[in-house]
Structure formats: C-alpha cells, structure tokens
Amino acid sequence: MTEIPVAATLVLARDGAGAIEVLLLQRPDRGAFAGGWVFPGGRVEPHDEADDEERTARNAAVRETAEETGLIVDPDALLPLSHWSPPQQLATKFHTWFFFAHGHEGDVVLQQAEAVASEWLRPADALKRHGAGSLKLFPPTWVTLDTLMAFSTVDAAVRSLGAREMQRYETKQDHERGLALWHGDEAYDGGEETEEGPRHRLHVGSLPWRFEHR
Incomplete structure (x- = not known):
C-alpha cells in the first residue's frame, strides 16, 4: 500500500472588529482544491524533515506560508490545532496538520502559481459567503472556521485552543x-x-x- 504523504496548513489570525480575522487564499482553477479558498500550506518537502512528524509539519507550514504569501512566522510560535486524515474515496490524499498562529504585520505578496486572491475574513463571514455559494470551501477549512467563530480576539483563541487536546479527524x-x-x-x-x-x-x-x- 502506498504511504499517504503529509501536508501542513497554517491558520494565520489577527484581531478584527469584534472577532478575529483569518487569512484565506484562493487556489487557481486547476490541481488540488481548484478554485477553493484555503489557509496557506502544502505538502512536506525533503528539506522540511525533522526528528518527528509534528516538527516536520511545522517547518512545512512556515515554509509554504512564506512562499505563498511572503509572511514569515516562527515555527515555535505555531499552536497545533487539528490533524486530518482523508476519506478513502479521494484520488489525492494527504495527512494534514493544521496549526494556528498570530498573523504578524506585513503585506501579503501572493505567488500566483499557488494563489490568485487573498482576504482577511472573519470566520462567520467566510461561512456566510460559502453558504450563499460565493466562496468555495472544503470540509476541513469549513470545520476550522466554525471552530474559530467563538473567539473575539487572537489571545482568547490561543488560551482556549492551547488548553485542549489537538483534534483528530479521520x-x-x-x-x-x-x-x-x-x-x-x-x-x-x-x-x-x-x-x-x-x-x-x-x-x-x-x-x-x-x-x-x-
């Protein structure tokens, strides 16, 4: 059986008007997640390898975020949020780590081969637009946004998420x-x-x- 590759995603958040905002990127109309709005991230590459899978995933999340957005984040600042294993029916499968971190100041500079648009959105607004059919999401992103709707500030999110066990979804x-x-x-x-x-x-x-x- 072919081993399923590992990927990593970084949920960057900042304080907004009455609720946190998260950075979402729109993928091009091709390849995996075509046209969908996702958090920065991608598959683990050989130079991300570390002593364990979590550290490897942290390195990949930070590297992919820098490549796709120009934003630099310290791997040690990442808070493990969830781990997703794919359904058997999917043709393209990844075991994906989701991390959470404070979005630092700086302009988002997109790598056009990886993302064609970006927005800082309140989770509730992103879900509302998805429900209206104007913003394409996939289940892991949708569930993550639903989880984050509860938080009015990034500090509140960090305190709450840091006090619970990382969620696993198979x-x-x-x-x-x-x-x-x-x-x-x-x-x-x-x-x-x-x-x-x-x-x-x-x-x-x-x-x-x-x-x-x-």
Missing part, C-alpha cells in the same frame, strides 16, 4: 446522504442510526452546510 464520506462523518458519530462505523444518537457530522449535500456535534 473522515468518512456518505455520498448518498451528503455527509462527512467523524469519530463519535453513531453512523461512523456503520452503526444503526437513532434519532437521539451521538452526532459528529457535516451535512454537505446542499448549501448552506450544517454541522452536528453532540
């Missing part, structure tokens, strides 16, 4: 019902579904998407 897809499923959902391993059973799923069959976690 995604399963139910195309027939338009669902992305994660551990904790009673249907995740094919169990019989009940009305009041535990849920950990994202409804992606139509807009706006809807997250259930109980």
Whole structure:
C-alpha cells in the first residue's frame, strides 16, 4: 500500500472588529482544491524533515506560508490545532496538520502559481459567503472556521485552543446522504442510526452546510 504523504496548513489570525480575522487564499482553477479558498500550506518537502512528524509539519507550514504569501512566522510560535486524515474515496490524499498562529504585520505578496486572491475574513463571514455559494470551501477549512467563530480576539483563541487536546479527524464520506462523518458519530462505523444518537457530522449535500456535534 502506498504511504499517504503529509501536508501542513497554517491558520494565520489577527484581531478584527469584534472577532478575529483569518487569512484565506484562493487556489487557481486547476490541481488540488481548484478554485477553493484555503489557509496557506502544502505538502512536506525533503528539506522540511525533522526528528518527528509534528516538527516536520511545522517547518512545512512556515515554509509554504512564506512562499505563498511572503509572511514569515516562527515555527515555535505555531499552536497545533487539528490533524486530518482523508476519506478513502479521494484520488489525492494527504495527512494534514493544521496549526494556528498570530498573523504578524506585513503585506501579503501572493505567488500566483499557488494563489490568485487573498482576504482577511472573519470566520462567520467566510461561512456566510460559502453558504450563499460565493466562496468555495472544503470540509476541513469549513470545520476550522466554525471552530474559530467563538473567539473575539487572537489571545482568547490561543488560551482556549492551547488548553485542549489537538483534534483528530479521520473522515468518512456518505455520498448518498451528503455527509462527512467523524469519530463519535453513531453512523461512523456503520452503526444503526437513532434519532437521539451521538452526532459528529457535516451535512454537505446542499448549501448552506450544517454541522452536528453532540
């Protein structure tokens, strides 16, 4: 079996009007995540290699962010946010680390081969635009934005996220019902579904998407 490569993503955040803002990049209309809005990041390269996978991913997240945006971040300043394993059905698969960090001052200078547009957006605004069909997102980005909606300042986000365990998502897809499923959902391993059973799923069959976690 071919080993799934590792990738890393960096969620850069800054204080905005009443809520944090995060940096999103729009990918070109080709390749992986074509036309989608994502956080800076990409796959691990040989010169990112370190003693363990997390440190390797930190190096990749910082390098990719610098290449794609011109913004420089200290790898030690990154806060592990989540780790995503892809559904089996995907043709292109990565195990992806998501990190969180304060967005330092500086102009975003895009590498056009990697991103065609960028915006600092409040998570709630990004999700609203996605729900209206004007901003394309993928489930890991959507769930991350939903998580970050709770925070009014970057400091508050750092305190809260730093006090919890890193979240791990091993995604399963139910195309027939338009669902992305994660551990904790009673249907995740094919169990019989009940009305009041535990849920950990994202409804992606139509807009706006809807997250259930109980």
